[in-house]
Amino acid sequence: MLSRRNFLGTATALAGAAAISGRAQAASIPEAPTMEKTSMQPPLHPSSGPDYNPVVTLNGWTLPWRMNGDWKEFHLVAEPVEREFAEGMKAHLWGYNGQSPGPTIECVEGDKLRIFVTNKLPEATTVHWHGVILPCGMDGVGGLSQPHIPVGKTFVYEFEMKHSGTFMYHPHSDEMVQMAMGMMGMIVVHPRDRSFRAVDRDFVFIMSSYLIDPGTFLPKVTEMTNFNMWTWNSRVFPGIDVMPVRLGDKVRVRIGNLTMTNHPIHLHGHKFAVSCTDGGWVPESAAWPETTTDVPVGAIRAFDFLADNPGDWAFHCHKSHHTMNAMGHDMVNLIGVSKKDIAKALGKVAPDGMAMGSTGMAMGEMEMPMPDNTLPMMTGSGQFGPIEMGGMFTVVKIRDGLARDDYRDPGPYQFPKGTVAWEVQTPQATPARQDGGKPPAKQMPKTMNHKGMKGM
């Protein structure tokens, strides 16, 4: 990754200098910082302009800017990147400034933004500032409101952030391909009044999905429904950062959805209320309590909650196959057939394969041989054993006594004695049933039983 980044970075710098010379003064274009780390970077506190309480981006970072007069200047470079989805699997994507998704752009309500966009992709692109109210010519729809940004060229967008809230950015030029390749990022506009709907911890991520066949690296951009990688910030469990929270903190989570389906996002152990959409702030009086909120396609949801219940709390999309990594779907259900029978059949067709599935798909702690560059369908382990999850899943870790900007993983929760579900000592007997009887007789479907040639 490092070498690739270096290579790309150098190429970008050289080509970039060549591309902009003559068109504008090189000095007037701000630096385009890049990021190599895939872990959550500490919040970027503003060093210029109005102050605000910055967000942290799950497995991501915030794009630094420079002030130029009263303009905040950012520089996005659209380019191919390599993204690790979790340890053991890398994807060849397109992104911004070394990452997919691109860095989070943070600013303050009323800021004047000048965003330079350099195109280092093999095809034209544009950037659409999703949800931001701006002049039409800055909306980034290629062909409609601006020319496409040709390969190697740099365009600049200028607009004022009139509304605080949470937004996204993504291409509007060959957008099906470019979004399927991972071109997207989040925009957070803080209220100018720091006390407006203030929270202590503010997490942000964007959801995207990919189909990457085991053993390959490029997403299949023509896939519309059957994705096998459901990601938060292009990471899948167990590659997704945990969300450390200090007990008693007010927490906000901002979620963008650029997949092609909705995601019912569910937090355990707490109730929350949606506080913001990409349309603006939801009045506190209008919020209703939820533990799951559906994030529609092409929308953002931010919800706030009080972290008043210490522990390790699962936080995930409630579509169960979205908490799985790569898996096949055209599979016969082996439940009810003895493991021995399956092992026998499998031993014949695949002497090195493993028998599984006769009691369900739970693979527990099995060490499974896998094709190159893919991830176990369900994986991860906690202090009590395998977690058997993948995809859009992480853990909100609420602990007493964390420092304000401490986002390090505090480790597994120390459960107070006697507070974990335990096994009851009972004799191994059939549980009593109300009708005193047997389970309903199963109706056996007809089976075939053609013997082969006798004596063969």
Next chain:
Amino acid sequence: MKTSPRIDRRYRSLLRSGSAVIALVLLAGCASFSPDKGMSVVAGVADAAIRKDVIAIRSEDDARFAEETVAKLKSRVLTVESSVQIALLNNRGLQAAYNELALAEADMVADSLPPNPSFSVSRSVSGGSVEVSRQVAGDILAIATLPFRSEIARERFKRAQLAAAEQTLRLAADVRDAFYRATGANELVAVLTEAKTIAETTAQLATKLGETGSLNKLDQARQQAFYAETTADLASARQDASSSRERLIRLLGLWGRDTDIRIPGRLPQLPRRPDTLPLIEVQAVERRLDLQMARIDLLALAKSLELTQATRFVTLLDMSASQSKELGTPNRSRSVGIDFQIPIFDGGEVRVRQSAEIYNQAFNLLTEKAVNVRSEARDAFRTYRSAYDIALQYQREVLPLRKVISDELQLRYSSMQIDVFALVVEATARIAAQRAGVAAKRDFWLANSTLLTAVNGGGRGESQSQTTGTTTAQASAGGGQR
């Protein structure tokens, strides 16, 4: 040859010259029986071409030697070499061919001896007198042409030796062919036996899945069909193995308890690299036995043409000496007679023309054969090369790739990308590739054998027929196809 002491002087010189002719004939090499009955040539060819011992079994010692050698070779798993050796010692048809050779030698010896004179005594009664006449007759022409005929007979014998040698090579070729077919069939049986156990267990799994409610009748039927078809394939492969084993047993001349031969379960590996035979045409033209025989035929025909021309005006010359006596009278009469058949009407022209045309025909046939031998040698070599390349392609590319596919699918199965029946689909493809690989390897070995016969002779249409599978090793090796 006995002549009457009272033959008229006038004829003595004639007779003397006849004696001279006979003496000449005897000097010229009156053939005698060879100690080996002509087997040395056969043994030489067998040694040079296929490096095997041959014996014509004529004594108890021979028989014991053959029996012991066969028993020793048979006690181990057969190889193509040991099979050929067993057949050469044990095949009765081949021994019969060697008997034929001995007969040809007898014919040669007979042809190289002067004709025996005929001697007749007759008694006739006329009126009151009884006449007794004695006659000694000899075929003068036969004597005169003895050198020619003797030489022709020798050539014929040489031809018979080559024919016996060719029959030896042909048997060897047939044995090789039968061996490779039997071994290949065994290997195929092994592949299909494995396939059948795969099909059987998956069919059982399908049945169980039908019981749990996971597999519909359509998919159950598909698995059962795979099982049923594989079973049928295995049955015909076993039949094929059994038939080719019997064919080998026949060629080895085995019967009774001796049929308990052990044929290997796998074909031999391919050689590291194929032979390059840049001089194959030359070698074939030099070595092919059928071509050598055709040359001898031509030589013999040339000699008989010469003979015909030499005798065109005198086709039959009979000399007789007779003596008659009337019993009861002192009169004796002696006579010497010579009969000539004088070709007044055709001047011998018809026979000369016939001979000439027969000679020309033989010449053309020899030329044609030489052309064919060259082409067959080239064809056999190219077939051998392509059979090698095809078999190698299976061994070096197709089967390893199928292994990669199989391994990768197993990984996909383990990571739950595909289910067990996807593995079954792959297994069927793998089995098909293995079958084709076995067929390709067998076809290579058959082509290898065909190449041997294309250079040395002994090939025949029969063994070329039933090649199946993906490759065609059907080079007609061709001697003796005219």
